[in-house]
Amino acid sequence: MELTTGQQRLLFVVVVLALAGLGFYLVRSHNSGGSPAAAASSTTASTSPAAASGPTGASVPPSTVPAATPASTAGGAEIYQWLPFTAADLTAATRTTVAFAADYSTWSYTENAAAYGAKFGGLVTAQEAATLENDYGTAGVAGRRNADKQVSTGTGTIDSISSFGSTPTSITFLVTISQQVSSTQPAKSTTGQYRVTVISSGNAWQVNDIELSGLGNQ
Numbered sequence: 001m002e003l004t005t006g007q008q009r010l011l012f013v014v015v016v017l018a019l020a021g022l023g024f025y026l027v028r029s030h031n032s033g034g035s036p037a038a039a040a041s042s043t044t045a046s047t048s049p050a051a052a053s054g055p056t057g058a059s060v061p062p063s064t065v066p067a068a069t070p071a072s073t074a075g076g077a078e079i080y081q082w083l084p085f086t087a088a089d090l091t092a093a094t095r096t097t098v099a100f101a102a103d104y105s106t107w108s109y110t111e112n113a114a115a116y117g118a119k120f121g122g123l124v125t126a127q128e129a130a131t132l133e134n135d136y137g138t139a140g141v142a143g144r145r146n147a148d149k150q151v152s153t154g155t156g157t158i159d160s161i162s163s164f165g166s167t168p169t170s171i172t173f174l175v176t177i178s179q180q181v182s183s184t185q186p187a188k189s190t191t192g193q194y195r196v197t198v199i200s201s202g203n204a205w206q207v208n209d210i211e212l213s214g215l216g217n218q
Helices: 005-031 087-104 113-118 126-136 139-147
Strands: 151-166 169-182 188-201 204-212
Touching (some): 087 151, 087 188, 087 204, 126 139, 151 188
Antiparallel strands (some): 151 169, 188 204
């Protein structure tokens, strides 16, 4: 049955409210594991932590992301019947997003662009991996990172679901990424909110885009 424009908008509101609760639970669960003990950062956050960048491949234990339970509307209908993904898909997508955010913001000046990109493994699409490596290797940013001997440890927490799509199946999360960067300069912590889009790829989910939440598409 096709939904009217009004029904689609109402459904979207219900979905966001229901799934935002899951995002909040994931945030609380992730934070309960403790935060990294690195000293803090160098410069103001740019459009990507990778711009000052290079992860250490931090991973998220499966226990960090609980299985999503089917959400119901007030009338008892399962909302997943109207969505392009299942509860299991949502759990897998959140796990990929949190793991990616940690890798994205965890890096060392001793890593080159290829090493930085390799640490994402299957977490990102080939196109996004190339973009991340290119951003990481930007001459001015890489030069400063090496000169100041910057080392960053970061984490990501999901705040909410921003949007989703069906061609291909995708979910965009609002994610807060926190970094602590130590260097030859005074240490500083930085925090920024990003839109992270993951797409369904076979039996897995991969990050296809990341941008500051206040910006349009890169």
